[in-house]
Each structure stands twice: as structure tokens, then as C-alpha cells.
Amino acid sequence: MKFSKYHALGNDYIVIDPKDLNENLSDAHIKAICDRHFGIGSDGILFGPEKSDNCDFALRIFNPDSSEAEKSGNGLRIFSRYLWDQSLVAHNEFTIETKGGIVNSIVGDKGLSVSVGMGNVRFTHESIGEPEPRPxxxxxxxxxxxxxxxxxxxxxxxxxxxxxxxxxxxxxxxxxxxxxxxxxxxxxxxxxxxxxxxxxxxxxxxxxxxxxxxxxxxxxxxxxxxxxxxxxxxxxxxxxxxxxxxxxxxxxxxxxxxxxxxxxxxxxxxxxxxxx
CATH class of the missing domain: 3.10.310.10 (Diaminopimelate Epimerase; Chain A, domain 1)
Known part of the structure; x- marks a missing residue:
């Protein structure tokens, strides 16, 4: 299984492209790959790019315990850099679909810096936002x-x-x-x-x-x-x-x-x- 590994300020992720897989990425595979003693070691796996009907790319994000995350800011910056390294994007803005919503991304400084529009922050864990944070x-x-x-x-x-x-x-x-x-x-x-x-x-x-x-x-x-x-x-x-x-x-x-x-x-x- 081919992979690429990146870090964003020490928060490290492994990128796995679905086209490089001969079998499904199982929970056991995710745990083994992310394990820092028995595998490569990482804070998660970025599984993409996948096709999207609404965006340029789609991304799935998995935690080391194999649970799926809705969104990861560092993961999105790393994935954006991966797309740039694969010549799938240039320095123009592009969009990525995640379980936590759509983001827009721009790669700059020859790939060394990435800006991501993370969306509107809500002060709640629910689908309907609160106007301000409540203690x-x-x-x-x-x-x-x-x-x-x-x-x-x-x-x-x-x-x-x-x-x-x-x-x-x-x-x-x-x-x-x-x-x-x-x-x-x-x-x-x-x-x-x-x-x-x-x-x-x-x-x-x-x-x-x-x-x-x-x-x-x-x-x-x-x-x-x-x-x-x-x-x-x-x-x-x-x-x-x-x-x-x-x-x-x-x-x-x-x-x-x-x-x-x-x-x-x-x-x-x-x-x-x-x-x-």
C-alpha cells in the first residue's frame, strides 16, 4: 500500500490515495498504520482524493482509533499540499468536501504554506448555531x-x-x-x-x-x-x-x-x- 506522510507543526498525517488500494481500508488497517510502534505512526489518515459532485475533491479523515473525523484543519492543509505535489492543483483556490462541510483552499509559498477557509464557526455542538458562546x-x-x-x-x-x-x-x-x-x-x-x-x-x-x-x-x-x-x-x-x-x-x-x-x-x- 503506497502512502505519503506529512506534518503540519508536528501534527502528522498519512495520505492514502484510493486508486492505490487493492482492497478496502479496514478499521484494523487504520489502527495498524497509525500505530507508532507497529506501523508507520501518525495522528490520522487522509483518504483521498475521492470524487465529489459538489467540489473539486472529496476527503475522508480517520483518527488512529479508526473513527472517522468530520474535519481537520491541519489534515486539510496537508491534503491540499499533497494535491499540489501531485500536480492536481496549482496556486488557484479549490474546494474540498468533508463530512464536516465544504472548505476552500489555497496553496502558497511553493507548497510550504496553505490557507484554508474553515467555514462559519458555530458556538454549539448541534446543527443549529448559537449567536455567541455560552459558559x-x-x-x-x-x-x-x-x-x-x-x-x-x-x-x-x-x-x-x-x-x-x-x-x-x-x-x-x-x-x-x-x-x-x-x-x-x-x-x-x-x-x-x-x-x-x-x-x-x-x-x-x-x-x-x-x-x-x-x-x-x-x-x-x-x-x-x-x-x-x-x-x-x-x-x-x-x-x-x-x-x-x-x-x-x-x-x-x-x-x-x-x-x-x-x-x-x-x-x-x-x-x-x-x-x-
Missing amino acids: ETINVKGHEFTYYLANVGNPHCVIFLDDVNPSLAKEFGNIIENDPRFTNRTNVQFVKVIDNESIQIEIWERGAGYTYASGSSSTAAASVAHALGLCDSNINVQMPGGIINIKLNDQFFATMTGPVRKICDGDVCSEALNSL
Whole structure:
């Protein structure tokens, strides 16, 4: 099975083109490929391009636990770079259909930077949006957190704190992700506001765990920060892996811009696919 591997600020994905497969991509295959000890290792699989009736391309996104994600900001930037590397796009805007909605993408800087229009952010996990973020509370291991919901095509739980660190995300992220109130689980962001133009976040990603960076998490955290009046509409989001820029208009349409780097191309041996 042929693959290409990329990372966006340390958030790594494997791209598998459906035309290169001789069999279906099973749950067991996804888990084996993403495993960092028995497989190639990644934060997920980008399965595409597939045909779309509404867009230039369609993309399916799988988490390491084989669950299917609606959308991934870093995944979309990586997929856009892959399309550019395959000479399927140039530097003109193109559209990609995901389970979490349609996005528009532009590849720049000789493939090293990609901008993605992530769509309008909703302050809810439901299909009907809320006009502004509403505070709610959750108690985890004796700690009470105030959180805000956001939907970027996938669900997010945004928590503001005076200080954030990886230990916070690793200790509380999994419990919050799987809390029964979040019927489809949730991504979790722990956020520190630095100034009007920058925030710092630590991320627990649904189906993947602790990650160095996330485009959709950056979008969700920046949108809530702006809606609450904590930041302006042009926000640099600092993560362990680096910085993503989020720009928001008056309707909270979010445009994300950040770097992408290619790691390698290769083949997955059939014996590795069956190792788990």
C-alpha cells in the first residue's frame, strides 16, 4: 500500500490515495498504520482524493482509533499540499468536501504554506448555531472548569485558564472528551490569552489524544476568544508545534493559514497491516 506522510507543526498525517488500494481500508488497517510502534505512526489518515459532485475533491479523515473525523484543519492543509505535489492543483483556490462541510483552499509559498477557509464557526455542538458562546461548567477529578462549545464542522470544548501546559491536557483531556454530555465525544482545548492578537493552547484531540498542533482546535479556540472580546479578529495561535494564524470576519467565517512539510513517500508491507 503506497502512502505519503506529512506534518503540519508536528501534527502528522498519512495520505492514502484510493486508486492505490487493492482492497478496502479496514478499521484494523487504520489502527495498524497509525500505530507508532507497529506501523508507520501518525495522528490520522487522509483518504483521498475521492470524487465529489459538489467540489473539486472529496476527503475522508480517520483518527488512529479508526473513527472517522468530520474535519481537520491541519489534515486539510496537508491534503491540499499533497494535491499540489501531485500536480492536481496549482496556486488557484479549490474546494474540498468533508463530512464536516465544504472548505476552500489555497496553496502558497511553493507548497510550504496553505490557507484554508474553515467555514462559519458555530458556538454549539448541534446543527443549529448559537449567536455567541455560552459558559457551562464541568467537574473533572475534583476540578471545576468553565467551558464553551464551538463547532468548526467537528465539536470542540474550549477552556480558558491563567496558565496551560501539556500535563493539563494529558490529565483531563481524555475524561472531558468522553463525558456523556458530549454525545459524539469532543476535542478539548486549554487556552491562555496572551494579548489581543495571540493565544496559547494545549490540545486533546478526539480519537487521537494529545497532539502538538491542530488547525480546527486553533480555529475553535480563536473564535471563542474573539467572540468573548478577549482578542481581535486576527489571532496567532501558539501550540507546542508552532503557530497558526486565524482570521475571522463579522460572521465568524474563519480562515486558517499555516505551514506544511513533507516527510516521505513509501509502501506499507502487507505483513504490517495484519500485525495488530
